[in-house]
Amino acid sequence: MTQAQTVRVAALQGDEAVAEAVRQCDVDVVAAYPITPQTIIVEKLAEFVADGRFSGEFVPVESEHSAMSACIGAAATGARVFTATSSQGLALMHEMLYNAAGMRFPIVMAVANRALSAPLVLNADHGDMMGSRDCGWIQFYAENVEEIYDRTIQLFKLSEDPRVMLPSTINFEGFILSHDKERVRLLDDEPIRRFLGRPKPKHRIDPDDPLTFGAIATPDTYYEFRMQQTEAMKNALHVFDEVEMEFESFSGRRYGAVDAYNTDDADVVMVINGSAGGTMRAAARALNAAGEKVGVLAIKLYRPFPTEQIVSNLAHARAVITMDRSLSPGAPSGPISEDVKSALQLAGLAKPVLSVVYGIGGRDLSTDDGKNIFGMAKEGSACGASTVMYGVKV
């Protein structure tokens, strides 16, 4: 164990923190297209190149579809590759996301989450990433700027592990985190580079030994290739623990796949992801002080889904609240709610679940809102009924 070494404390926006991490991670190729609220990442990286502080290849492509395509091409050469996007940009990448995962390229992407048009919207919800939820990428959600910074570094290590070899995303809400300036304890370049090493892909493009990546599969083999991706996702859950442990050894920081607050002692546990986790913990703390037994379980790692940890943290609760910052029109409830209910069902735990949708299109969620939602679950009447569209104007 080396001593935790904090080099400098900086006030950074979420986007700036990503760019700084990418610069430090010795990335070879960045292919990206600017889109609000992710643009600062791309601008910062371009600035680093102009200032001679970043020696990677910066490719200013003409669209997000091209961005992901260029990343895939670069990754095929064995390069360490990064990109960033939001909302419509992620949607435009959609088909290439599956290609990156299918060819098993460890590309890292930052997604400053933003709702989707129409109507035209710039503010946050998780609808963009949830729309590409099943693309085969590892998916993290961050709660603060330092976590965004740390995760960006960890993702290269996790994605490039031979047991994983899957692309990964760090998600953080647009403006709320992408543009919010927070205190970040930046790490030194050297321990980050020692931690990461260099990518060692099994195959890479070589003109002297031509290879086809993602060759055609038939009904006889396609299922098996997808099975490999599914197994790699499972491996990622365990490799993630190793990555976090090693990261902690030089940074002193560790987050886990979930963050559990007072889940052992709570009658009602709220499951949430993203920036509102902290707000809901503040609400729970205030309710705890008033004698209410409530807890908060923040999901940090969403794919692969840490089913066992989620179930064990909900085992003692009498009721569960699920919080979805995305809409799935026509579905019984939002994606997080369905995952949690499915996990409980698999574990044989029958519990009342209050499914809540909140924060759509950047709608704020306050600590008072959190107290209200805990109150709804306590009354019990709303549990099991249709999804609560919290905060919608009626």
Added chain:
Amino acid sequence: MSWKQLEEGAVVKGGTSASYIVSGWRVKKPVINEAKCTNCLICWIYCPEPAIVRHEGGKVTIDYDHCKGCGICETECPPKAITMVREP
């Protein structure tokens, strides 16, 4: 074959098009009128398969084993020296 035996990422040896005979895909075949051909090699550039064979001195012929009959050569040929002909 078990999923454990397949090469991850479906990586296979590349540059293998020449080893497959695809003549069965064809409905019409390109025929070169040598009197009109200027040996400009536009067909050789545009052909998506290894079906236009370039010989010493610039003369081109068609390798019908690798021609799928797409007709791009007929469309692109500047002196209109290539004609797609229905095969029996």
